[in-house]
Amino acid sequence: MRKNFGSKPALYPMPVLIVAAYDENGKANAMTAAWGGIVDTKLLGICLSASHKTTQNIFATGAYTVSMATVSTMVEADYLGITSGNKVADKLEKAGLHTSKSEFVNAPIIEEFPMTLECKLISYDESTGYMIGEIVNISADESILSENGSIDPAKLNPITFDPINHAYLPLGPAVGTAYQAGKKIQ
């Protein structure tokens, strides 16, 4: 038997994304978002209401970065989500976070988040707040790379958002190989 829950914005997994941008004076701000995902080969989509300070900053600069929240930065990531940049002048400083400028776009990389998508604004849908950006570069701190030099999700240790129970869930170790597991049936 199935139970019906009506219309809800919920699936598993959902990301915990830290969106960061400079304002017109080069001051960095950031916020947390869970509604987003890959749209196409080079495109990322995120829902960001126009009222957010970060959204206004992106409109001003045309660029932003999107980082993964991790188990070790969960408190900071949650703080960036529950505090408005319109009310607190320097959220990043209060959270003890440090930024440097992306090599690729006019946007801040928050050093404490070890994996970052560097994006250029492509489009914004006023009715939904859905922002599409081009992923110009992905950068990752050397501390989260495997021996072969690629990103190791076990070292990144990202958190995910549980939209039903409002919890943060980590990822576990691999249970199978994509594009291979199904060959048993083929």
Added chain:
Amino acid sequence: MRKNFGSKPALYPMPVLIVAAYDENGKANAMTAAWGGIVDTKLLGICLSASHKTTQNIFATGAYTVSMATVSTMVEADYLGITSGNKVADKLEKAGLHTSKSEFVNAPIIEEFPMTLECKLISYDESTGYMIGEIVNISADESILSENGSIDPAKLNPITFDPINHAYLPLGPAVGTAYQAGKKIQ
């Protein structure tokens, strides 16, 4: 030090979504997709190339379901992703999967996947293949509900897609409470 990887369609976590639809004769088919996420309060976005049998079916009926792949259905989910419905006439039967019609939209629910978003087609972007659907209902099998009747991700046990290493990663137990953890800094 950070390492640059260039432009890639990658973040953590990414979902493993099973998209199912009927063709014009009421025959069900399904495919697997990892590029997608919540777009707005009632909207889900997924990238589906127009050439897929499932995409053509959605164009025919205007409806589809999106289910979470789980650890116990990983082989079936991967099979649905590596096999084309244009080449194999009955992927669902070959995978041993069973369908019933959604109460809310003209689309099949695959019984073996315990959490399903039932969607109506809203828009399709020909250039990117990005499909937006309205989430009309979420249904969940009683076997994955907690004692209070809500969806329990530990019972659902969904898999996620690792876009860098092409692995399937499960979710772990909660490490924190959303909208609460950051109050330490506030």
